[in-house]
Amino acid sequence: MAPKIIYVTGFRQHAGKTVTSIGLISLLRKFISPEKIGYIKPVGQELIQLAGGAKVDKDVKVIEKFCGIPDMKLENLSPVQLGSGFTKAYLKSDDKAKISKGFASDIEQSFASMSNKEIIVAEGTGHPGVGGIVGLSNAHVGNLIGADILYISGGGIGKALDMLEVDLSYFLYMKSNVRGILFNRLIPNKIDTVKEFITEKLLQEMYPGFKHPLSIYGYLPAIEDLPNPSMAVVCKHLKKAQVVGDPETEPWHRTCRSIKIISLQEEYLDLEKFLHSGDIVVIAAGSKGRIKKIVEYSNRLSKPIGGLVISCLIPERDLKPENIRRINKSSIPTLLLEDNTETVERKLFYTFENTKIQLYDDKKIQEIEDMFNEHFQMEKFTEHFLN
Numbered sequence: 001m002a003p004k005i006i007y008v009t010g011f012r013q014h015a016g017k018t019v020t021s022i023g024l025i026s027l028l029r030k031f032i033s034p035e036k037i038g039y040i041k042p043v044g045q046e047l048i049q050l051a052g053g054a055k056v057d058k059d060v061k062v063i064e065k066f067c068g069i070p071d072m073k074l075e076n077l078s079p080v081q082l083g084s085g086f087t088k089a090y091l092k093s094d095d096k097a098k099i100s101k102g103f104a105s106d107i108e109q110s111f112a113s114m115s116n117k118e119i120i121v122a123e124g125t126g127h128p129g130v131g132g133i134v135g136l137s138n139a140h141v142g143n144l145i146g147a148d149i150l151y152i153s154g155g156g157i158g159k160a161l162d163m164l165e166v167d168l169s170y171f172l173y174m175k176s177n178v179r180g181i182l183f184n185r186l187i188p189n190k191i192d193t194v195k196e197f198i199t200e201k202l203l204q205e206m207y208p209g210f211k212h213p214l215s216i217y218g219y220l221p222a223i224e225d226l227p228n229p230s231m232a233v234v235c236k237h238l239k240k241a242q243v244v245g246d247p248e249t250e251p252w253h254r255t256c257r258s259i260k261i262i263s264l265q266e267e268y269l270d271l272e273k274f275l276h277s278g279d280i281v282v283i284a285a286g287s288k289g290r291i292k293k294i295v296e297y298s299n300r301l302s303k304p305i306g307g308l309v310i311s312c313l314i315p316e317r318d319l320k321p322e323n324i325r326r327i328n329k330s331s332i333p334t335l336l337l338e339d340n341t342e343t344v345e346r347k348l349f350y351t352f353e354n355t356k357i358q359l360y361d362d363k364k365i366q367e368i369e370d371m372f373n374e375h376f377q378m379e380k381f382t383e384h385f386l387n
Contacts, residue, residue, distance in 0.1 A: 002115070003115070003118055004148075004385065004386055005111070005120045005145050005146060005148070006120070006122065006147065006150060006385055007124060007145065007147035007148065007150070008020050008021055008024070008121065008122065008124060008152065009149060009151055009152070010124065010127070010151060010184075011127060011153055011154055012126065012127045013125075013126045013127065014354050014355070015153075015154065015184065016152050016185065016220075017123050017124055018059050018062060018123065018356060018357055019357070019368050020152055020182060021039065021067075021121050022063070022066060022067060022365060022369070023368050023371065023376060024121055024150075024376075025063070025067045025068075025121055027372055027373070028119060029067075029068060032118060034068050034069050034070055035070050036116075037067075037117065037119050037121070038069070038117035038119065038120035038121070039060070039067065039077065039120065039121050039123070040077045040079075040111065040114070040120060040121075040122050041056075041057040041060050041078050041123050041125070042079060042080060042125075042136075042141050042145070043080045043081075043124075043125045043130070043131045043136050044057025044059070044060075044078045044125065045057065045082050045125055045126070045130075046058045046356070047081055047083055050075065054074070054075045055078070056075065057081070058356065059123055059357075060072075061074070061359060062357050066357075066362075076110050079106040079107050080103045080106060082125075082134075087133055090133060090134060091133075100135040103134060103135075104135070104136070107145065108144070108145075122147060124138040125138065127167070128170050128171065137174075139170060139171050139174035139176045142171075142176045142177065143174065143175070143176055143177075148177050148385050149176055149177055149179060150179065150180060150181075150182060150381075151168070151171075151178055151181050151182070152181075152182050153182070153183050153184065154183075154184065154185065155186040155187060155190075155194065155222070156194075157193070157197050157198060160198060161198065165206075168206075168207050168214075169207075171210075172207060172209045172210065177210070177211050177212070179212055179214070179385060180214050180215035180384065181203065181215075181217070182216075182217050182218050182376070183198070183218065183219045183220065185221075185227070186219050186222060187222060188221040191219050194219055195219055199216070200213070203216070212384070215384060217376060217380060218372075218375045218377050219375065220372075220375050220376070221375065225255045225257065226368070227353075227355055228257065228258075228352060228355065229351050229352060230252060230254055230256060230358065230360075231251070231256060231280070231333035232247045232248075232252040232253055232333075232358070233355055234280070234307065234309070235252070237347060237351040238309070238335055238337060238347055238351075240338070240339070241309075241336060242336040242337070243335060243336075244324060244327050244333075244334035244336065245327075245328065245331070245332075247333070251331050251332070251333050253358070253360045254278065254306060255306075255361070256279070256280050257280075257306060258276075259279070259349065259352065260274065260275055260279045260280065260281050261282045261283075261341065261345060262274075262283045262287070262290060263284075263341075266290045266293060271293070272297075275294070275305060277302070277304065277305065278305065279306055280305070280306045281294055281305060281308050281309070282309045282310075282341060282344055282348065283311070284310070284311055285310045285311065285317075285318040285336065286312065286317075286318070292326065294308070295308075295326055295330045295332065298330060298332055299330055304330070304332060305332060306333070307333040307335070308334040308335070309334075309344055309348065310334065310337070311337055311339055311340060311341040312340055312341060314338075
């Protein structure tokens with residue numbers, strides 16, 4: 001008997017597809033033997049290299065580490081890899097159809113390698129149309145593998161309905177088998193309002209053309225630190241930064257809280273009111289007195305600030321040994337950049353909006369599992385997807 005295939009896709013990149021895959025697998029393991037559960041990322045973009053030299057999507061490694069599925073053959077689980085520069089190369093090709101057919105065959109072979117599984121969780125990439133240039137959008141892939149689709153929507157009411165209008169219309173056009181919706185990252189005190197206005201009845205009236213009536217499988221609350229980066233992640237995004245400290249150590253792996261831009265003069269700084277444990281502080285390199293005050297304040301906290309990002313660096317002026325020693329001694333993860341503060345702030349906010357689960361995020365995994373235990377309608381999901 002062929003495995004049941006659950007295809008998790010969503011309204012955009014970082015919509016919560018990996019979070020959903022983790023939460024879903026944690027619930028499936030309660031009544032299905034882990035060796036009977038499979039996972040695959042059919043189309044990947046963010047690649048890492050395995051010890052043997054093969055490249056896979058990073059999410060494959062995350063699932064291997066945290067989901068308790070034994071004997072995952074990682075090299076088979078990321079069959080199509082659309083890395084940087086791929087689209088241009090594809091468009092220049094004289095035989096695009098051959099390339100697309102080869103990719104489809106690679107995906108089918110990867111699924112064939114898991115024919116002994118009962119259930120396979122397949123994780124989509126980006127928004128529904130990503131990969132469409134090669135005939136492998138999320139809708140194309142869902143159809144290719146014969147999957148039932150779980151679509152991840154964002155929060156709000158008007159905004160969510162606008163997203164659904166575009167994406168569900170596309171899936172309808174492609175004749176994809178969307179079974180239902182999971183709402184993610186809802187403001188906790190607004191969940192009841194969303195439940196009141198976005199109902200299964202409304203969705204079924206708006207989109208009657210699917211094979212099965214659309215269902216809702218949960219309204220997940222936003223968890224404060226779940227999408228937030230560590231300073232190690234910030235370091236990867238701020239590629240030109242000079243690093244003070246070792247990004248492989250524990251302080252760099254702590255989840256940061258929020259971004260605080262400090263521009264007040266030293267005598268007006270009320271750090272107790274403004275700055276908290278886990279915050280990332282952005283401050284200009286010329287602010288030596290304020291930097292010293294911030295470091296000393298962080299040293300007094302039971303849990304230190306998350307990191308320092310020092311902008312507007314003039315190396316010959318600001319890289320004094322005593323300044324670097326003070327920061328090193330504090331163990332505060334620190335990045336030094338010549339970029340101006342506005343540029344640094346923009347890059348940091350982008351990082352906060354586009355952070356994935358990391359291989360050291362054990363605490364976040366527990367938060368995900370607890371959230372799915374409480375808020376995901378597993379009984380309804382099992383009835384619809386697995387029977």
